[in-house]
Amino acid sequence: MNYVIIGNSVAAVGAVEGIRKIDKVNPIVIISDEPYHTYSRPLISYYLAGKVTQDNMYYRGKDFYKANNVEPILGVKAQHIDFDKKEVVLEDGRKISYTKLLIATGSKPLTPPIEGVEKQNVFNFIKLDDAKAIEKVATRDSKAVVIGASFSGLKAVEALVQRGVNVTVIDIMDRIMPRVFDETASSMALKMLEKYEAKVLLKTSVEKILGHQAAIGVLLKDGREVPCDFIVLAAGVRCNTDLVKGTKLKINRGIIVDTMMRTNIPDVYAAGDVAEGYNFIEERNTEIPIIPNAYKQGETAGQNMAGAQKIFDKGFIMNSMPLLDLSIVSAGVSAPGEGITVKTIYNQEKNTYKKFYIRGNNLVGYLLINDIDRAGIYTDLIRRKIDISSFEHQLGRDDFGFIYLPKALRSQLILEG
């Protein structure tokens, strides 16, 4: 009996901890093409900003592999999986056989179809090596173009302005973080970016990257040129299914898994950004590319690989997206839709914004800017599908808490018995 995990990030760590809840003995092999001890991916922007050192980016302590009887094979890519022979073939020719396999290969950057993306000084912003490469060119007073005002694009902007780089971020949409933000939220964030002297160009796209070998600027659809020293691509990510494409493993956008994280092939599991698992709010399988989900899917997979019968069917998007001096959190539904009522509270003076999405008697989503305290209570109302009809009018109070819930519900949630 042995376990093999491809990937060495959040889902993989969740799986190791899940396996070890049940099985303290049988060996685990972790394979990753990244040569590093497991690290926190979001910290790459903090690394680039100079706020954490590489030594402090570890997601689990230095003794993690040893303490959990894990053999890490790092810096080596898995080339192929032979599902019949139950072995993983590595790029160096080694063959690793498995009793139970977890595919946790995460996501990969989407390369936008722009002429010249292959030029030097055009970077992705996904991995530690990306941040290290950007670090070399992102000197004080250099000029950067960031393509995509998504969350990770804006984290790159934040890090770059903190390094003293002149940044222009470009997005085709009419607002930033278009998937979670509306006009109001976007304008609050734009004001913050302006304060830090980051330029934002919306409703336009990059036609071409200028320069011979290395990028020296971009040409926009509207004819404008923006000169720069380097470019960061942040056009989004997609499930990294490269390893298993064209095999008998069932893939849609990601690897399709049931609520026990099993794929269609016996003894093969998938978890994290690469998986398409059950989305509790959308009531169908989707990719849910965030850490809390990657961890829980991984943990569930691990427990089941070790023989348990765990179900995880509560996955949904929740994200904290601090941007410069703004605190921003959101969970669940983030756009109006059929059968959904929206409640917003904007306080210009305090510079706070709260938005709730309600479907029937349930809270199904929210967005909070600046006043984010106790947001987890809202997340839990979503997670537990609690009937909010008797206290719906209290949502969004500055002092919102269990005290505004009916006594019986409050007792059930926080008091003992």
Added chain:
Amino acid sequence: MDKSNITAPKRIYAKEDVCIGCRLCEIHCIAAHSKYRHDLIKTFKKLPKRPLPRIVVEEDVPLSFGLQCRHCDEPECVKACITGAMQKDPKTGLVINDTERCIGCWTCILACPYGVIRRDYTNKKVASKCDFCLESGLEPACVKNCPNEALYIKNTVKSHDL
């Protein structure tokens, strides 16, 4: 109290019928986490920057009660933490934030079902929550100092966890 044998399910609960909203629990929590440890006068008169209280008191007069971290068996905050700073200590069962590594991203705040993690901007941005007075090695200051015994510790398996 010997912290080494706290088992996971030890939790602090409130009695809302006897809580009078005096917030002495907050005061004593602040002192217990200050460098003057339990010295109220020095904590409040000498410290330029006081620590935050790690208990949340909810109040809608005449109702009030205190709430603090439940050190969950399946802690949402730990599973959500993006850096790995928030961890449950397998020995003590306590959920403790490694403030050296915490970057104040507030993902745990978004995840905690009790709403008991605070944003601490006192020094470096970090998440602040109840640590069961781990460092002082004493009975939690809030429980010990509530004049009405409106907070109590119970060894219970009842947890809010999913």
